[in-house]
Amino acid sequence: MYSFLNDYSEGAHPQVLEALIQSNQEQTVGYGNDDYCQKAKEVILKRINQPSADVHFLVGGTQANLVVISHALRDYQGVIASDEGHINVHETAAVEGTGHKVITKPHQEGKVTVEMIKQILAQHPDEHMVQPKMVYISQTTELGTYYTKQELEDIHAFTKENGLYLFLDGARLGSALVLDDAPSLADIAKNVDVFYIGGTKMGAMFGEAIVILNDELKENFRYQLKHKGAMLAKGRLLGIQFYTLLKDHLYEDIGRHENQMADYIREAFKAKGYPLYLPSKTNQVFVDLPLDVLAQIEEHYLVTHIQPLDNQQMRVRLVTSWATPKVEVEKFVEFIKQL
Incomplete structure (x- = not known):
């Protein structure tokens, strides 16, 4: 059959696998402090045209989502998502297990809209209920749809105006980047607080690259990685893969x-x-x-x-x-x- x-049924793209094999006998320092991770970070920063962004490599998407969200939010804050959002339906309440409610509305073709965010904010007016603080979207969505550049800009403008973080899950980001009206990597970096470039579903053996744009979220992020068991000792395995995927096209x-x-x-x-x-x-x-x-x-x-x-x-x-x-x-x- x-x-x-x-x-992600198969292993890794042949070019990624070859890069891993060629570097297999090399000795490097651990925990993402190696030269391969540095080279991958440099490529990402160049492609997003944001030299001051922070880049961190993790193993999987659920791990990336719970680490980012739990790091960004205080105990009494929650994250807004579509009812079809990955954090709501496919992550076994991993985010809610960290103490942060996922606040949802029925989706619009799998997507979050400005109107949806407005409705949720209106329903959470005071300290007697969870405070919405972040909006979670994914590119592409769980239903195969995608956000256009204009849609992303509109959501970003509204979240910025209302003091909300905007987080983009890019598990299948490559599928959208090649579409004419979708935002580029540089566009995304200008219109979110944090996002990740997916590897597991995009030709890597495993791995996701978190990119933090908002300075408020950068401080002590590596402490959060270690605390959540997300700091890979053999971090170079992630750097090699992302460098191979992103250094060209x-x-x-x-x-x-x-x-x-x-x-x-x-x-x-x-x-x-x-x-x-x-x-x-x-x-x-x-x-x-x-x-x-x-x-x-x-x-x-x-x-x-x-x-x-x-x-x-x-x-x-x-x-x-x-x-x-x-x-x-x-x-x-x-x-x-x-x-």
Whole structure:
């Protein structure tokens, strides 16, 4: 069976793996203080055009989210998110386990909007309830949609005006960076307080790169990393990977490839008359399928069940990645045509 379950089924992009192999016998200092991490930081700072930003490398996305949020917020403060946000539905209350409520509203195509933030602020007017202090968004969203540059600028302007931190989860950031109306890395850096560049779902063996822009959040962050068990002794393994992904344009090449593979699948379902859940240009495909059709697909392919729509239909997700071969997608497209 071929798997469309996720974008981290395989190991690492060959260029990343080769870089790890070539450096394997080298001796370096630990905890992210090595030359490879420094080189990766320099590349990131150059690409975001923010030389004073802080960069920290962590192993995974849930870890990055809980460390950033718990570091930024006081005990009585909470974080605003879409009800589909990763911190709300896919992290086993990791953020809330640190003592910070995740405050949600129903999503707008998977996204947080200015109006949603306004409503939540109005519902939390005083000290008798959690104080909203941060807004959490992800690029791309859990539903494969993305924030345009204008949408990000609008949210940032509102959060800044209202004294809120804006945090962007970039687990699948490369999938959005290659879209014409999406913000670039430099645009993101100008319009958030903190974000991270995803590696685990973007061709790395593992890893995320946290970028802190707001000076208020920089102080003692490494203490928080260690306190939360997020400081990797062999930190150079993260620096090597991010340097390889970002020194040229491998990161964007991966995003472009996975989006194109997903486009082929989307078009095949549309041509066959099966409705897509939301319009998307990224590497996640959500489609509503009759159960008998889904049964045929699952004889040969692995997909994720999202939710039953009725007794006859199921919403499913298919995900492409750096490792999705065009030949496998072409086979799948032909299979769809024959359903």
